[in-house]
Amino acid sequence: MKAIVYTEYGTPDVLQVKEVEKTKHKDDEVLIRIHAAEATKADCEMRSFKFAVKWFWLPLRIAMGLTRPKNLVLGGYFAGKIESTGKDVSNLEKGDEIFGTTKLRMGAYGEYVCLPASYTIVPKPYNLTFEEAAAVPLGGLNALHFLRKANIQNGEQVLINGAGGSIGSFAVQITKAMGAEVAAVDSAAKEEMLRRIGADHFFDYTTEDFTKSGQTYDVIFDMVAQSSYSACIKLLNPKGRYLMGNPRISDMLRSVITSSFTDKMAIFAFAGETAEELLALKEMIEVGKIKPIVDQVYSIDQAADAHRRVETEQRLGIVVISMRSHQSNEMPGHNG
Ligand SMILES: NC(=O)c1ccc[n+]([C@@H]2O[C@H](COP(=O)([O-])OP(=O)(O)OC[C@H]3O[C@@H](n4cnc5c(N)ncnc54)[C@H](OP(=O)(O)O)[C@@H]3O)[C@@H](O)[C@H]2O)c1
Structure with missing residues (x-):
């Protein structure tokens, strides 16, 4: 599978699309085909290892990799489809259109990710595209x-x-x-x-x-x-x-x-990012109370540009990376 990887800390140019091994889910996990992921300020901070709050620099550096990142695929927030499920999974089914978070596992900057079914993964709002839905969690x-x-x-x-x-x-x-x-x-x-x-x-x-x-x-x-x-x-x-x-x-x-x-x-507080809260947001979106404000959608090959956009601070809303452009020519538009 293709993924946006970074093997060293640095500027957006350290992000490269590479072929990586597609992971297999365990019995309590699901394999998700990622359609879109948000490019977040936190992804940029992890990529460059520059954080606004300085006090956790050392423990975080030890956790993330002292000389280079241990976890090569960023991305904590996504929308996609369930590709397959482990035998112990009962809350999600193959083909479900979902959105959610990868928590500290990251990995949403790849075409596929495996996550425990107990994570915050819930049905996508029916009235959003995958790119819009990825901008929500x-x-x-x-x-x-x-x-x-x-x-x-x-x-x-x-x-x-x-x-x-x-x-x-x-x-x-x-x-x-x-x-x-x-x-x-x-x-x-x-x-x-x-x-x-x-x-x-x-x-x-x-x-x-x-x-x-x-x-x-x-x-x-x-x-x-x-x-x-x-x-x-x-x-x-x-x-x-x-x-x-x-x-x-x-x-x-x-x-x-x-x-x-x-x-x-x-x-x-650190937000727990629970399924109950994501379902509440889905409901508010479906009745038209709130909506994600998407600044721009980039393709998987434009990940460095997406991060530059997040860092230039000129964006009006949320920057999204679409993983779909490799599978079809469909390139979703911009709803800013
Ligand atoms: N406690 C938690 O659980 C938790 C969880 C997630 C994130 N966070 C933190 O929350 C912060 C916001 O996250 P985010 O993803 O919303 O970041 P974001 O998308 O980068 O938004 C930050 C906004 O603040 C504006 N800004 C910058 N300096 C400002 C200032 N001096 N006065 C007023 N506005 C200013 C920025 O505008 P310009 O673009 O014009 O500079 C930007 O629009 C991040 O620092 C993140 O680390 C906390």
Whole structure:
């Protein structure tokens, strides 16, 4: 089978399409034919080994490979079809159109991947293409997980910092669906897209500092590693919640004090990315409450360009790599 592999850390040019051995599933696993995978910021960070949050550099380097990557195929979020199932699998069947996550196994940048059937793999929304569906799990699962923790009420004021990215673009839509008034923070190029998907207010972080606007919020959902913890806490209304998607260790420690000794809460978490949450997202997509915002779809041979697009930060939404162009001439379009 073909896969996009990287054998050294570096620029997008280290990504190459190679022929690799097609894995066989175990009794409790399924073999998935990948149709499309999201090219994520995290994939780019792993490829280059450059991370916004520095504190886990050494343990991560040991886990991922000290001198070169141990796991050669990136890709954590996908849509595809079940090709075959192990004899102990009862929840999935050959031919099922699915989407999901590979968790830490990665491997979605290949034509096939084997995963335990117990992983987060659920039926694809009927009204999305495979390329659109692959753009859902990362952003949708992380946004939903955090926003549920904030228990957002109708009419609350919510600010989303980093609103134009994979997680943020879902967060804006889910927050609107929860009945809140949404302020989005990102760069100016994304204002039109963010207003289109529901943002009521917009701050361009390159020219404005939302912490100095005088506006306060019931919830701040923050995807930006460099944010000022104290400035964000100060902006919260009484009983306000600060959701930290990208916290420093010092912020995690301070969050314990905030949550224990004030009427505000600071929440950090790693999203579990559960099947229940992905099914909830599927339902919201099928009734038209939310949709993935796909910036561009690249073919398997254009993986380096896909990563460059993710890293240039000019994208309006989510970048997807289609694995289908090798099997047919069909090249899905761009729905940005
Ligand atoms: N806690 C968890 O479980 C968890 C899980 C997954 C990801 N994460 C983290 O969450 C973060 C967001 O992930 P993502 O996939 O949504 O990333 P993404 O797609 O790269 O989105 C980040 C967005 O933030 C914008 N941005 C950059 N600097 C900003 C600033 N100073 N102020 C406001 N906006 C800014 C970017 O805009 P420009 O493009 O214009 O710079 C981009 O639109 C990542 O750092 C990731 O590591 C956490």
